[in-house]
Amino acid sequence: MRSLRPDELIRPRCRLGHAVSVKQSTGSTNDDARRLAESGAAEGVVVLAEEQSAGRGRLDRRWLSSPGQNLLFSVVLRPACLDRPGLITLAAGVGLCAALRAEGVDSRIKWPNDLRAGGRKLAGILCEAGAGGAGGCEGVDGDFVILGIGLNVNQTDFPPGLSATSVAAELGRSIKRPELFRRALAELERALDLAEADPPALLAEWMENAEVRDRRVRAETPGGVIEGEAVGVDEDGALLVREDGGGVRAVVAGDVVLER
Ligand code: BT5
Numbered sequence: 063m064r065s066l067r068p069d070e071l072i073r074p075r076c077r078l079g080h081a082v083s084v085k086q087s088t089g090s091t092n093d094d095a096r097r098l099a100e101s102g103a104a105e106g107v108v109v110l111a112e113e114q115s116a117g118r119g120r121l122d123r124r125w126l127s128s129p130g131q132n133l134l135f136s137v138v139l140r141p142a143c144l145d146r147p148g149l150i151t152l153a154a155g156v157g158l159c160a161a162l163r164a165e166g167v168d169s170r171i172k173w174p175n176d177l178r179a180g181g182r183k184l185a186g187i188l189c190e191a192g193a194g195g196a197g198g199c200e201g202v203d204g205d206f207v208i209l210g211i212g213l214n215v216n217q218t219d220f221p222p223g224l225s226a227t228s229v230a231a232e233l234g235r236s237i238k239r240p241e242l243f244r245r246a247l248a249e250l251e252r253a254l255d256l257a258e259a260d261p262p263a264l265l266a267e268w269m270e271n272a273e274v275r276d277r278r279v280r281a282e283t284p285g286g287v288i289e290g291e292a293v294g295v296d297e298d299g300a301l302l303v304r305e306d307g308g309g310v311r312a313v314v315a316g317d318v319v320l321e322r
Pocket of ligand 1: 090091092119120121123124136175176184187224
């Protein structure tokens, strides 16, 4: 498959993607984007790589991706809601899900940060906050968030033990990556605008597209097990679960499984 070129990815004059650099290989695009942000890169600058030697998820987990097949990129964000990193993660899920659905994939958001189709993982989101560099917005001078996305696009073979799928596997045809990239950035931009202007609307759109919608869940949290019906998310990104007794508890961290 041929390599991506910046000129087919760029979105001139848009909030996200007005500048895109493409690397054949790197450690982690999140680290590259962080270095750019620390030296003053504006919001919306993107670093994309065809291959990562140290692609990562949360908690030092690895992100594995065959070279030249998928979309691996990180965006510098300097949003107005920088004090609410949970909201930014939710916005990323909403935006990416909308782009995948527009592509024809029946994608759902799995709390807190996975995109899945048919119960398999299609994409992962890694938001990392940082400080430094110019161009911050009011009250949060110079601070930024790096939004990293790994989206399985044309890869159809995955390492054993990984419950993964891709856009191509779901649709049964190969995908033009530049179009999907630009669509993803456009939807991420829309969701980010919404997170800033109307957080309740963003939370509602998240729930509309969530796997947990109208489902019973069991969350294993550091503070014990919470079981009940998932009823929403809050502005910190916590999952709200109504327990059988009627009280609503916020799941801030932990693993959530669907019960039925
Ligand atoms: C994530 O973490 O899902 C966030 C992944 C973010 C990756 C992007 S790539 C561009 C940017 N640069 C980086 O270095 N990172 C970001 P988490 O929820 O912790 O899930 C990680 C787990 O997903 C792993 O432990 C595997 O089980 C699984 N996994 C790894 N690679 C996968 C793949 N290609 N498809 C599906 N699942 C995968």
